[in-house]
Amino acid sequence: MKSCLGGILCYNARGCSKRWRRLYSHFNLDIILELTPVAISWRNHIPAMINIQNNISLREYTTFRVGGPARFFACVKSVDELKEAVAWAKGQRGSDGDALQIFVLGGGSNIVVSDAGFGGLVIKNEIPGMEFSDETAGIVMATVGAGENWDSFVAKSVELGLSGIENLSFIPGTVGGGAVQNIGAYGVEVQGAVDSVEVLDVARNEIVDFAAADCGFEYRDSMFKKNPGEFILTRIHFNLKKFDPAYAAVNVSYRDLKEYFSKIPEKSAAPESITPADVREAVIDIRKRKLPDWTKLGTAGSFFKNPVITEAKFVELKAAYPDLPSFPAGKATSEVVQGFVKVPLAWILDNVCGYRGKIHSGAIGVYQNQALVIVNDYLSAGNEADKAAGTAEQIKSLAAEMAQSVREKTGIDIAPEVQYIG
Numbered sequence: 001m002k003s004c005l006g007g008i009l010c011y012n013a014r015g016c017s018k019r020w021r022r023l024y025s026h027f028n029l030d031i032i033l034e035l036t037p038v039a040i041s042w043r044n045h046i047p048a049m050i051n052i053q054n055n056i057s058l059r060e061y062t063t064f065r066v067g068g069p070a071r072f073f074a075c076v077k078s079v080d081e082l083k084e085a086v087a088w089a090k091g092q093r094g095s096d097g098d099a100l101q102i103f104v105l106g107g108g109s110n111i112v113v114s115d116a117g118f119g120g121l122v123i124k125n126e127i128p129g130m131e132f133s134d135e136t137a138g139i140v141m142a143t144v145g146a147g148e149n150w151d152s153f154v155a156k157s158v159e160l161g162l163s164g165i166e167n168l169s170f171i172p173g174t175v176g177g178g179a180v181q182n183i184g185a186y187g188v189e190v191q192g193a194v195d196s197v198e199v200l201d202v203a204r205n206e207i208v209d210f211a212a213a214d215c216g217f218e219y220r221d222s223m224f225k226k227n228p229g230e231f232i233l234t235r236i237h238f239n240l241k242k243f244d245p246a247y248a249a250v251n252v253s254y255r256d257l258k259e260y261f262s263k264i265p266e267k268s269a270a271p272e273s274i275t276p277a278d279v280r281e282a283v284i285d286i287r288k289r290k291l292p293d294w295t296k297l298g299t300a301g302s303f304f305k306n307p308v309i310t311e312a313k314f315v316e317l318k319a320a321y322p323d324l325p326s327f328p329a330g331k332a333t334s335e336v337v338q339g340f341v342k343v344p345l346a347w348i349l350d351n352v353c354g355y356r357g358k359i360h361s362g363a364i365g366v367y368q369n370q371a372l373v374i375v376n377d378y379l380s381a382g383n384e385a386d387k388a389a390g391t392a393e394q395i396k397s398l399a400a401e402m403a404q405s406v407r408e409k410t411g412i413d414i415a416p417e418v419q420y421i422g
């Protein structure tokens, strides 16, 4: 018997006949026969029960729209369900005889799932909840379930007149995924608004809190991303500022935002009148123009991280490419690290390597408006998605070709921003 809830594994016992049909279509038959009588006898005693499905295609769960199946798949909507899923996985073995691997899926917006799929348990984190505290000295604490949609949270906070995350508008994915990757855009990173993160410590199957300072946040990184499988995010506490000149100003320092507001005379004449709602509107407008609509074109946004190079290397490149821009290179967006700068890889891929708009193979290519974005034009054969869709292998091969071109032309080694799964 697999271990879970005191040694007995239970599945969702609500709607029994439907459940049986679903079990037969998704489960290994021997597991079903072993477990369902037990589940039924426990139906009145178990508050949270999970449904582990078998062989579920991950393609539709990702914005890239590539990838094979998950061997096991479970959606969890509460901490108890998450604990059950983890406990279940601990009682299983992978096909290599080792512990069954767990991958936690959020919105699937920053991953490339291999064509062979994932041989472990995919836990789709759908833990809900969005609560805003009363204001104290201009600060409102928002407590948000890791499974909530990131942009719904941003929209709600802007609607409530709060500031801090409006520059991170219109980013696909979940709140948990946003914290794991320390998402950033238009001069702001999520770490600036995080107060603390509540996680499930997988080894101990216990809930633990980490203050933001202990989360190892860096550019598109955190200790949760570095150590996958150790901690699973359940809830995040954010400190947001009441938008009021006494407490908070919006951040419109990023070039695209400066340009946007410079074209609106009443805002450029009175920058203090720019509200979080104005910034959200601007960011949505800019993102719609520059980045692909992920509901129509498969993508994971920026495919690579912007590289950090030495100032000496930058001077050398600047001699060859006088227009090459640069940014501060610190762990937070605006932090300066002496001797180093961050360079926009999109600029290099576009102006030095000529990748913007380049078609690679089948449906896979580089987006026409942003050279850092690989796209899968899965609808290109008139909705015949399967016929037109690209593969994870094609994406990997294009990414390898781009990395080699950057190395040959600039001597810079680049690293993916997306995570490869399976």
Ligand code: EPU
Pocket: 184, 185, 186, 187, 254, 256, 290, 291, 300, 301, 302, 303, 304, 305, 306, 325, 344, 345, 346, 347, 348, 350, 351, 356, 369, 370, 371, 372, 417
């Ligand atoms: N540029 C080009 N050619 C291009 C695209 C951009 O020359 O095809 C130039 C731009 O003119 C600009 C510079 O490259 O001078 C930087 O471009 P952009 O402002 O679009 O930013 P980025 O560095 O390419 C980063 C994030 C994006 C985020 C934007 C805006 C990373 C890896 N990417 O892109 O995040 O939206 O800044 O802040 O840091 C994501 O993570 O998925 C993502 C989209």
